[in-house]
Amino acid sequence: MREVLNNLTYGLYALGVETGGKKNMCIINTAIQVSSEPVKITAALSKKNFSHDLVKEAGKFAISILDQETDKEIFGRMGFASGKDKDKFENFTCGEDDNKNPYLNEALGVLSVKVTDMLDVGSHTLFVGEVVQAIALKEGTPLTYTYYKQVKRGTVPKNAPTYAPPAQEEKVATSTEKEYKCAVCGFVYKDDVPFEQTAKDYKCPVCSAPREVFKEV
């Protein structure tokens, strides 16, 4: 099934939400336009994510459309850490739409959404909402999920709907070798040069975390 599912295509977005003074942001691949009149879009959020509870409470969110130049640090900060554990906006400046939802200043554009429907689909809740404001920020090439995986060598955490555990054969093949894993985003180092021989300033290609956070697994 996974082989077939891997052929589905997506874009990548940062979902920002604010409610009662609390704000948060996470990375999603599940924003799609599903209606033209009125213009409605979706976001499927894991029930385990902080953003899920905030969107449920707020009834609104903003979608920042990412482009190919998006800094990998954004994925580490917003897509692999939870707002339950840390303030994702520490030393980080965001814009704010008319409904106080935070958005990424470096996005191509922003869609501000008011939730109209919620559907329990299992591990995730599907939020559907009407677009009430659109902000154009810059021109560029939208980031696709395929580009993120194949060119940026990005991975996804467990709460992403597209997450699948590593195949059993992979685990067996590497079980006798030393492997190093990024403690921030879970990226597993697999280059030909042994990890021990990488440069001191080596950074995680997914989230830009420093070499020191890699742990032997």
Ligand SMILES: Cc1cc2nc3c(=O)[nH]c(=O)nc-3n(C[C@H](O)[C@H](O)[C@H](O)COP(=O)(O)O)c2cc1C
């Ligand atoms: C490429 C990518 C795609 C993702 N897509 C989704 C998604 O569509 N829905 C979702 O709930 N989480 C998705 N995630 C995972 C969340 O961004 C991640 O669990 C985040 O830490 C949640 O933060 P929060 O707990 O502060 O809301 C994705 C992550 C990445 C890196």
